[in-house]
Amino acid sequence: MKIIGLNVGHNATACLFQAGELTHCVSEERFTRIKNFLGIPIKSIEWILKDANLKASEIDRVCFLGAHAPLSASLPESNFYAPKKNKLGIISLGRSFAQRISYISPEIEKQIAEKYRSLMCQRFDYYFKHLLTILFDQFDFRRDQIMTVEHHRAHALCATLLVPWDEEVLVFSCDGEGDNLSATVSILHRGKIQRIAQTSAEDSLGILYLKVTEYLGMKGNEHEFKVMGMAPYAKSDKAEEVYLILKELLWFSPEDPLAFKARYRMPTIEKRLKNLLYRKRFDAISGGIQRLTEELICEWVKRAIVKTSIGNIALTGGVFMNVKVNQLLGELTEVKKIYVVPSCGDESGAIGAAVEGHLRFAEKHAFLLKPLKSLYLGTQVDNNLDELLKEEGLKKRYHIEYCQDIESRVADLLAKGQVVARLNGKMEWGARALGSRSILANPNNFNIIRIINEKIKNRDFWMPFAASILKERAKDYIVNPKNIDAPYMAITFHTTEMAQVHLPAAIHPYDFTVRPQLVDRAWNPSYHKLISEFEKRTGIGAVLNTSFNLHGEPNVQNLKDAIHTLDHSGLDYLAVDDYLLTKRRA
Structure with missing residues (x-):
């Protein structure tokens, strides 16, 4: 069984289940470089089919989040915006009028809202037909492959991948x-x-x-x-x-x-x-x-x-x-x-929609759904990395070094107070950087917050960074009496006294909470090794971790995005798989 799930709208996303396992998941913003991209995840679908070596005709179901096309489809910035005249043209005017009348008469506003909702249902149907036309033109999907899943049912079904079956x-x-x-x-x-x-x-x-x-x-x-x-x-x-x-x-x-x-x-x-x-x-x-x-x-x-x-x-x-x-x-x-549920905005709804497709298509085999583990479900670092790094302009701007033990090399730099960007292996899906597309630093250096914000992130001064913590060191750093699993940066915890000494740059400076990624060796051996090497040098079993992007841009996807970020920031170091790039100084 091969099932594609789609979120068409805000933070457009596509995923693929094969034999009950989530094997691919990526958001369109990583390809378009438009944060929280609004529209159809066309490039994501193209990548999934290519990477999985599948044709559109081989997909059993294409499952959409939402029983109707999303309201965002009607916005001009969407990549499937299609103006429609006649009575649907009064919708935006009706919305504006409703906002004004609501302050005067809630009852009149309620009547307007009912009419507005009726008109919107017509608009939903119109846009969904338009959406399918685009998909059928772009790919070889058929109408009998298509199904829609009610919005909150799809959200709820995401939980089936986290909760034990019984x-x-x-x-x-x-x-x-x-x-x-x-x-x-x-x-x-x-x-x-x-x-x-x-x-x-x-x-x-x-x-x-x-x-x-x-x-x-x-x-x-x-x-x-x-x-x-x-x-x-x-x-x-x-x-x-x-x-x-x-x-x-x-x-x-x-x-x-x-x-x-x-x-x-x-x-x-x-x-x-x-x-x-x-x-x-x-x-x-x-x-x-x-x-x-x-x-x-x-x-x-x-x-x-x-x-x-x-x-x-x-x-x-x-x-x-x-x-x-x-x-x-x-x-x-x-x-x-x-x-x-990790990254539980509408981007995860694509996953829930695909789960519903699996449950309907294979009702007798619903138990075959495999639990969700790591989120490294996206693109690999460029296949032709060696060739890309030989590009003449790159050599002039960066010293390029091959490292037999890149994790130890990066750990050395972090221990010395340097900030290092990391582009490694398969890209993580979702809103949180989980070590494959991350900027890393020593969490013990509180001043590193100002350095990262001023040189790279332009982040609001009050916003804390996060910590990637070795799973085996969790009890040293977080107060977690119920042993809540926390591999996805989806929950905060109070911190121990040791954490407040070891990790001041990676916890909230006012209430001392931390939003951790507990790093499991089995899920990401290379990242676990890097933090372990840092621990050998400092005694600290964690690193500061923030997303690898410039302010207002989505997280990087490939080497091109990474170099763009380095060129336009104060970042000096980039670890790409087994290579270390160091910015040359004039």
Whole structure:
């Protein structure tokens, strides 16, 4: 069985399952060099078919995230934008009018919203047909290969790759919106999933967080993590003021204790937020929305556990990119086990859609789904690396050295305080750099934060870096009494005193939490060896790890991207497989 999963829209992604195993997964941004690329993942599909040596006709199913084409399809920046006249042309005008009227009359706005939703369904159908036309023209897919998977069902099904087959778990899916929903609660057991609660998009906690992010002058659907990172700096009394304001906007439905209910439609909450949050401090707003999110999500989970008597939980959907929320859930006494879907925004929905394809296509063999392990599912470092490194212009700018033990060479540089970029083996999939496309540094040197930010990343000053920690050293550095697995940088932990001494540059400088990648030797032997060599030289069983990219760009994919990043930053060293490139000084 060969099944392709697709997320068409924000952060477009494609994946491939073969015989129940996820073998390929990549987001289109890595090929287009447009961060969170919006549209059809055409280049990703092309690479998957080529790398797997498959023809489109050999694919059993092509599974789309979402029962309808995404709303983002209608945006001009999408690569399958197609304007349509007549009554659909009034949709953007209707949306703008709804935002204005909502401040005057919620009831009238609700009526407009119903009409708007009806028109949007027509638009969804139109764009999906247009999407299929493009795919059929570009590839040899057939209509009988195509299936769609409801948005939050796809999110929830991602958990089947993390949870032991015989274990019963509660799956919580929460994001901005998808197929007119923003959150669901389901029970997963042996590949079967039963939804027990759902929340409409109009009552979306994810949209509220997004709108607050935009109110603060940042990009919605991208910079929410910056709001989360600022939250610990807020004075508690000032954050409390904002929290009490926001608390009046969203609570639990009296009809369904596992569903959220908003005072106003969240998609048109902007003007109210401007009025409610006027002259409130940036950090206080961050602290207030983060506290509300933590409180609502924790109460949501506790209510579901009480109702079902199931203490194992799985988290999926973009809201659970909020690693601090995940930490609090892991600490709840009601929670026995916690599983967090890696990179659980809509990019992971491609995986969930493909899982549904597998379960439907091979219902009698559903148990053959193989557990998700490492995320090194992308492109390899260039096959013709030796030839590329001989390019004359490159030699003039860089000293190129072949190293029989590149891991020890890099460890030497890190121990001496240097910052080294790493391009090695297969690219990791998802939002987190996991050592194959990473910038590495000594986590013991707090000043390295300023160096990396000023020379390379232009990162906001309050944002912490992450740590790649040898799995066998986890107990030395993180407080983890439940032994929560943390290989994907999807959850934070409180740190030990040793971590605060060894890793000051890789933990949050205010609350001393860490977002770790616990590095397993079996999953990435070369990266594990590098950190082990660093440990031999320093006694520290971890390195600072941040994504290998310039500010505003996606993580690098190949040597060309890596050299571009070096040429336009203060980076001096690049380890490419067994080669070390050192920038020549004039």
